[in-house]
Amino acid sequence: MPQKHVPSFAEMMADCQRSAVHLELRDAYGIASEAAEFAAWQQGDDRSRYDRHGRRKAWLDQVREATGRGVGMRRVRVVSEPLSEYMRFSHAGTALNIEAGEHIRWLPRRLASDIPFPGNCFWVFDDRVVRFNHFTGEGASAGPEVRTEPHVVKLCTTAFEEAWGRAVPHENYEV
Template structure:
């Protein structure tokens, strides 16, 4: 699939995945509209929504369970600045649900990533061959996805992710 062609939905891309789906996140804050109220409530001391398996996150958790259930390995790595931002603390607080659903999650302090060749954007990599870049605006809102099956780009993303994964700390051992 060439760059800039019609982008399939994320769920469609995950459904077509057979072996692995890995996600690399590199921002210290995101401004995703769908989670704004939850993030504000969390900052005010209400973290109940971060553990709600039936609310806003249910569709994602169901998708992860279904994907892992058919044998796809799902891993997520986050490169973060230290001390971590409030948003990263919020993400960390909600990560146990991702793990419960079947994702493996690790964290890498940005200082330990200085010598890794990284793509310029967060991405999902499906079966080490198809890359979905997630573009963001300066304030962290979604800037839309871009998909490529360029083998050189897939190799870069595979190398970057695997290097980060090897250096990163498993979620259970990463303290914020």
């Protein structure tokens, strides 16, 4: 059953001791805080994707803090090819995530047809708790959901590991 109180992502990351894995299943996200950055990128201004002190600073600091205390952070982006414009934008800025300590791979959707995925993007912390990210049809956040039932955790960890094994490391993935 879904939990009534959903801790913040920062709280969940602070409690994490060993591993935090993230599976992204959408080809675009409508994240309001990056709308101006995305629009500028679409016009050819790529400076923000390399800005360690702007909008992404808090995330990069959080990754550095977690990996600095031994948490392994991995992310798989399951993507349609050719990549959506949003995913090309994400690819352009991924180097900063990697520099901060996150490991990121890309899985072409055509190679994932036989992997049983849950219906939503998710994070799994320490192989014990899942944070689903719910989105609207336009890609805006519709709020998180935290689950701890063993069958839900197993579904997500198994799906992630299967995807990770098939995915291409960022440095080898060509856009």
